[in-house]
Amino acid sequence: DVKVTQSSRYLVKRTGEKVFLECVQDMDHENMFWYRQDPGLGLRLIYFSYDVKMKEKGDIPEGYSVSREKKERFSLILESASTNQTSMYLCATIGQGRNEQFFGPGTRLTVL
């Protein structure tokens, strides 16, 4: 079974802090994604990566950056956290040419 793990289930940060959310997958998948989930808005794509050191902006990249130094690890960075970034963050992975995205359990981030 594919395993996608996220570094924290719950995180509380202060406005202006730099925040790192980590995602690790164990299936050697090329493609990895970061979404945020908000009530009434569904899942919105922040960034995705098709390979190591490769990244592309999703639909809502403002205020976020990403890093993919190793194939199994995809990090989401909030350079200066703001209260409107309080949300559930979900990481997902998919194999090249495959259909199913596998999601991690999510990180609920609260920015005070």
Place this chain on the structure above:
Amino acid sequence: GENVEQHPSTLSVQEGDSAVIKCTYSDSASNYFPWYKQELGKGPQLIIDIRSNVGEKKDQRIAVTLNKTAKHFSLHITETQPEDSAVYFCAASPGAYNTDKLIFGTGTRLQVFP
């Protein structure tokens, strides 16, 4: 770009009844339509999907139908059980040759009452 609308946002049914969730999409080039189920405290998980060359697909108590002309697709759950209670998301691939990236609907919270 692709836009996916999902209705209803909440749905309550009695155990044993059927539940239907509907989605519409805007990009006529989309050709892959998955449905994900998210249980409390977990990430979404794929439960069924359909490609644009097929009109209907079934897997035990769940089925998905696709109307390409009208650009809408639906999830049907029959004989609902309490364990079907979850948030369901539809999605569409934004372009004929890219099934990796998905555009998700806004979600439907299904509650099945015993």
